[in-house]
Amino acid sequence: xxxxxxxxxxxxxxxxxxxxxxxxxxxxxxxxxxxxxxxxxxxxxxxxxxxxxxxxxxxxxxxxxxxxxxxxxxxxxxxxxxxxxxxxxxxxxxxxxxxxxxxxxxxxxxxxxxx
Amino acid sequence: xxxxxxxxxxxxxxxxxxxxxxxxxxxxxxxxxxxxxxxxxxxxxxxxxxxxxxxxxxxxxxxxxxxxxxxxxxxxxxxxxxxxxxxxxxxxxxxxxxxxxxxxxxxxxxxxxxxxxxxxxxxxxxxxxxxxxxxxxxxxxxxxxxxxxxxxxxxxxxxxxxxxxxxxxxxxxxxxxxxxxxxxxxxxxxxxxxxxxxxxxxxxxxxxxxxxxxxxxxxxxxxxxxxxxxxxxxxxxxxxxxxxxxxxxxxxxxxxxxxxxxxxxxxxxxxxxxxxxxxxxxxxxxxxxxxxxxxxxxxxxxxxxxxxxxxxxxxxxxxxxxxxxxxxxxxxxxxxxxxxxxxxxxxxxxxxxxxxxxxxxxxxxxxxxxxxxxxxxxxxxxxxxxxxxxxxxxxxxxxxxxxxxxxxxxxxxxxxxxxxxxxxxxxxxxxxxxxxxxxxxxxxxxxxxxxxxxxxxxxxxxxxxxxxxxxxxxxxxxxxxxxxxxxxxxxxxxxxxxxxxxxx
Numbered sequence: 001x002x003x004x005x006x007x008x009x010x011x012x013x014x015x016x017x018x019x020x021x022x023x024x025x026x027x028x029x030x031x032x033x034x035x036x037x038x039x040x041x042x043x044x045x046x047x048x049x050x051x052x053x054x055x056x057x058x059x060x061x062x063x064x065x066x067x068x069x070x071x072x073x074x075x076x077x078x079x080x081x082x083x084x085x086x087x088x089x090x091x092x093x094x095x096x097x098x099x100x101x102x103x104x105x106x107x108x109x110x111x112x113x114x115x
Numbered sequence: 116x117x118x119x120x121x122x123x124x125x126x127x128x129x130x131x132x133x134x135x136x137x138x139x140x141x142x143x144x145x146x147x148x149x150x151x152x153x154x155x156x157x158x159x160x161x162x163x164x165x166x167x168x169x170x171x172x173x174x175x176x177x178x179x180x181x182x183x184x185x186x187x188x189x190x191x192x193x194x195x196x197x198x199x200x201x202x203x204x205x206x207x208x209x210x211x212x213x214x215x216x217x218x219x220x221x222x223x224x225x226x227x228x229x230x231x232x233x234x235x236x237x238x239x240x241x242x243x244x245x246x247x248x249x250x251x252x253x254x255x256x257x258x259x260x261x262x263x264x265x266x267x268x269x270x271x272x273x274x275x276x277x278x279x280x281x282x283x284x285x286x287x288x289x290x291x292x293x294x295x296x297x298x299x300x301x302x303x304x305x306x307x308x309x310x311x312x313x314x315x316x317x318x319x320x321x322x323x324x325x326x327x328x329x330x331x332x333x334x335x336x337x338x339x340x341x342x343x344x345x346x347x348x349x350x351x352x353x354x355x356x357x358x359x360x361x362x363x364x365x366x367x368x369x370x371x372x373x374x375x376x377x378x379x380x381x382x383x384x385x386x387x388x389x390x391x392x393x394x395x396x397x398x399x400x401x402x403x404x405x406x407x408x409x410x411x412x413x414x415x416x417x418x419x420x421x422x423x424x425x426x427x428x429x430x431x432x433x434x435x436x437x438x439x440x441x442x443x444x445x446x447x448x449x450x451x452x453x454x455x456x457x458x459x460x461x462x463x464x465x466x467x468x469x470x471x472x473x474x475x476x477x478x479x480x481x482x483x484x485x486x487x488x489x490x491x492x493x494x495x496x497x498x499x500x501x502x503x504x505x506x507x508x509x510x511x512x513x514x515x516x517x518x519x520x521x522x523x524x525x526x527x528x529x530x531x532x533x534x535x536x537x538x539x540x541x542x543x544x545x546x547x548x549x550x551x552x553x554x555x556x557x558x559x560x561x562x563x564x565x566x567x568x569x570x571x572x573x574x575x576x577x578x579x580x581x582x583x584x585x586x587x588x589x590x591x592x593x594x595x596x597x598x599x600x601x602x603x604x605x606x607x608x609x610x611x612x613x614x615x616x617x618x619x
Contacts, residue, residue, distance in 0.1 A: 028275075039290045073293070087285075097266060110271075112269055112272050
């Protein structure tokens with residue numbers, strides 16, 4: 001399972017980079033979305049996947065009887081998802097506004113501020 | 116419970132919320148902005164004083180013991196950075212009274228400024244690597260909105276590059292945090308440092324350290340991923356430019372200093388050599404880029420890049436003297452660079468342009484302004500007795516002692532080229548005769564707010580005074596940098612301070 005997920009993460013990163021390198025700003029934002037999901041999935045995979053052992057203790061127990069899943073990565077991912085949601089919402093508004101102002105979605109036309 | 120440790124984050128957060136509540140009344144938002152940043156400065160001075168007394172201040176969130184809770188830690192370096200945040204915050208708040216167009220003020224300029232300061236202060240104080248990511252995002256989101264406030268074409272184009280590269284850097288940072296957690300199973304920086312030292316196979320850690328280097332390198336605008344900065348920093352209105360120029364890239368530099376002195380010291384030979392060459396190339400590309408520019412703020416933007424190189428050079432040489440130099444350089448640079456941007460804002464108000472070809476003749480009409488430009492400009496180039504001289508002197512001396520002659524040579528050459536750029540601005544903006552098509556001083560005066568002239572000059576004079584103070588009275592500042600460097604070079608102290616409390 002871990003090795004399969006590792007490939008999935010790799011493919012997601014590759015797809016994200018590919019999309020970000022396209023000329024259209026819409027594809028750029030899609031790339032950013034995939035990128036943030038790839039990072040989240042990576043956290044999930046590298047911190048160890050445990051099947052069928054939720055981090056719950058029976059009433060009265062002080063410590064778990066056997067190995068349980070680590071709840072912390074899930075908390076991290078949840079935080080990261082919320083942040084990514086906010087940031088990407090901004091990015092979507094930004095490309096819409098940029099499209100209005102510049103009149104094209106082609107990144108190659110947006111070179112006014114470069115040297 | 117150390118109140119002074121929480122205040123630098125709480126003050127901007129609360130005042131951000133408060134100025135949102137005061138959305139309809141720009142007047143109160145403005146008063147609040149100045150009051151809150153002045154309070155922030157006072158709190159930061161309190162913080163640096165008690166940090167100097169105790170060495171480290173540690174606060175555990177929710178009173179959970181250290182490796183389990185999110186900790187806020189202040190060592191001398193953090194405290195110095197917080198003081199600089201306070202100084203710049205206050206200067207920008209006052210300057211904004213005069214320079215910010217009222218349209219921007221009505222659409223949340225002040226709340227965003229407070230949030231940005233909260234993000235910056237949080238990044239400097241947190242002792243938890245994931246929390247650092249969260250503060251980075253707070254800071255980034257506020258900076259995105261500030262950068263695009265106004266919605267002009269150049270701003271949109273600059274923002275797309277800025278947003279993309281910063282989000283990319285955040286994704287790398289997040290992945291690296293995940294990998295690090297998978298390797299050592301903790302997020303507390305002191306705890307990570309302890310566990311990394313005992314790891315049998317440091318290869319994986321070196322890989323992770325490279326990811327941190329790339330991520331923070333993007334945020335600090337180090338070579339080769341600096342190009343988002345000169346493409347975007349000259350697009351927003353000038354107070355925002357100055358705020359970004361002073362603080363944002365330095366957060367990246369601070370993060371590099373933190374992780375590459377505390378956590379990733381397992382393979383200094385390898386990691387810090389890469390940093391060394393990145394620093395040299397950052398200095399060189401930045402200054403050469405600036406030499407080719409003829410727009411006031413764009414020249415200054417490229418100089419941010421080149422100056423970042425000096426700071427990273429201090430870290431990369433990794434000797435006590437070099438770290439002292441690096442910390443000193445950060446202190447000097449933040450003040451000087453913000454001041455230069457503020458001066459460019461005044462010339463824009465007077466002549467209505469940032470293009471050097473449209474500027475001129477200011478020495479004749481505003482000799483005091485010329486002097487105010489000259490102080491930070493010469494300081495940036497490293498002319499004694501201004502602050503930049505001592506900063507460069509310490510870094511270069513450290514380079515010679517470490518026998519890194521090539522890099523030191525580059526640093527000296529870059530100093531010379533910086534002087535060239537500054538003289539170019541001086542000659543074009545102040546000395547040259549005003550071009551024919553420039554009608555009169557104050558052509559733009561009707562567009563910007565009347566009055567408030569003092570608000571343009573007070574921050575500039577104040578920051579210039581700081582530069583002079585650091586230059587003429589360098590000893591206490593040097594000693595402060597020395598204390599910071601001592602702590603950075605003995606990470607055991609940091610680990611002891613954070614985790615020691617848990618064992619009691």
